[in-house]
Amino acid sequence: MSDQQLPKWAVRIWAERERRGWTKHEMARQLMRGAGLSYGNVVNLARQIYDWEKGKHFPRDWARAYATAFDTTVEKLFGVPDPTQRAVDLAGTVEDSATSDDWYDMERRRLLELLVLSLGTGALASSGEPIRQLLDLTLASEDRSTEDWELACVDHMHALQRQPPVQVRDGLLIDLLAIQRQLKNADAKNIPGLSRVAAAQSFILANTLTRLGDHSAAIHWWRTAKAASDASGDLHVRLMVRSEEAGCGLYGQRDVSTVLALVDKARELRRDKSSFWYADLAGTRAKALTLLGRHDEAKRELATFVDYDGEDWRARIIPTRWSFGQRHFAESWVYAGAGDETKADEARGRLLAHKPNYQHATNTRLHEAVCTVVNGGIDQGARQATAILDALPTTHHSAMITETGKILLRMVPLDQQHRLAVQDLRAALAATAPHATSLH
Known part of the structure; x- marks a missing residue:
């Protein structure tokens, strides 16, 4: 031709x-x-x-x-x-x-095709479990009930909190194929419920990709999650997805000003300041304002988040998505960033007493190092953070942990970046950053 x-x-x-x-x-x-x-x-x-x-x-x-x-x-x-x-x-x-x-x-x-392309690079687990699930999907003809799908979402969230993100991603891709097939043939009455499930699965996948440091792909899945949540017609699902998107954006995925804009846009869906979701979004806003050095504003938003005692909607969607430990995590973030060592230590102690998942536990301990640096202990804080990172098992490597370490680095004055302890921290961050998303 x-x-x-x-x-x-x-x-x-x-x-x-x-x-x-x-x-x-x-x-x-x-x-x-x-x-x-x-x-x-x-x-x-x-x-x-x-x-x-x-x-x-x-x-x-x-x-x-x-x-x-x-x-x-x-x-x-x-x-x-x-x-x-x-x-x-x-x-x-x-x-x-x-x-x-x-x-x-x-x-x-x-x-x-996406799964087959993944197979070409050995991306899927060596156990062959994703292949078994794919075969099961090909052979199965019976649709799952909405209750079964919701249980699957809880299982994926449980895995996200405890397993390497690569494994979580592979399992989610299989279920996303299955929910797509079921949506194709669904009756009109079942579409809202299945769309809720698709929104939940998509947001868990976007969170997983954020942990893998694949921010471009994660942003695409946030869009899919929002579209599915809108199709569900469920206001609380729509707010859940948007709240999670803004929160993940803080970990190097988006500019801080963009995160604040996402929070404001989500709040437009429900302007009631006494609602659970307004408070939930206030927690994200408090963290973002801390990164900008606007500490008084951050503490006001933090109070809105931690003092909320109204109706609880979180358990009606994915019960394990939210825990009371998240309040203490937000306190640790905000007070450490402001250099309030006493309150940051108290928040960290309360959180660790809840036995949080590895990511929250690691990041909270990194907050202590952040607070040390904010108060002038550059070498001590950098060594603290380096020791925490060096002790991480490979399976616990996450871009969300890496980004918390980078927050500490950004708090070191430019004329102090040459210090040996800071250079060691930079090397530790490079060594523990997730490398699972390479397209090469």
């Missing part, structure tokens, strides 16, 4: 790639990020890109990822309606007879 005979969309995706100076391998990485894929076989996908740019095949399953990578829409990029509305044939023409089933089948193939 000559250049003159190439479909316009093929010329367009080639031109957009060339304009950015991306090789086909870099284009493959960008597509994976756009699809929310943490792992993938870059070489194989680059070969497909070659065929797409030659107009041999239309990238039906990757159309939206292309649009995301080029910061545009499917319609503008390919000159055809979004495949979520109609199917597109290999020549790039639209089949008017396509039905909604085409879209669901395409989405199923896309999710399966």
Whole structure:
């Protein structure tokens, strides 16, 4: 096929790639990020890109990822309606007879392709458990009840708090395939309940990806979680997802001002200052204000969070998503950042008495080091943090822990960054940062 005979969309995706100076391998990485894929076989996908740019095949399953990578829409990029509305044939023409089933089948193939690409890099657990679950999904025909799905969400949350995030992610991908299949055939009366489940699973996956340091993919899954929560029609699910998104944003995922904007936008859904979700969001706002050095404002927001004693909605969605220890964690964060050693120590003691999960326990102990640095003990605080990080098992490596250490580093004055203890801390952070999300 000559250049003159190439479909316009093929010329367009080639031109957009060339304009950015991306090789086909870099284009493959960008597509994976756009699809929310943490792992993938870059070489194989680059070969497909070659065929797409030659107009041999239309990238039906990757159309939206292309649009995301080029910061545009499917319609503008390919000159055809979004495949979520109609199917597109290999020549790039639209089949008017396509039905909604085409879209669901395409989405199923896309999710399966993501899993297969993950297999190509050995990303899934060596035990073969995700493969067993995938086979079970392929063979099973019976739908799960909403109650069973809600129990699965609780199980995933339990795993998130105790298992390596890579394992949690792989199990979630299997269940997301299953819930997508069930939503395809669901009666109208069951869609809200299943959408609640899809929202919960998506937000747990976004949290997992945040721990893995794959912030681009996490942000895509936050969008999916919000869309699913909106489809559920459940205000509390909508607020839960948005509250979790803002909280995860504090760990290097977003600029602090963006986190504050997310909190404000979420509060617009329910302006009642006496509500549980207003208080929950106040906790996130207090942490964000601490990072900006606005300590008086942070303490006012903290009081709104820790003093709330009204109706409790958290147990009605995912009972284990929230614990009273989170109040003490927020106190530890805010008081340590303000250099209030007495109150920070008290909060840390109360939290550790609750026997929190490894991430909260580690970060709370890092708060102590932060407080030491804020009060001028740069070497002592840096050594404290380095010892905590060096003692971490590999399975406990998390970007949320890494980012807490980076918060400490940012509090060290520029003219003191050369100190040996600070350099040792920087090396410890690099050694314990999660490396599970490489696309290479």
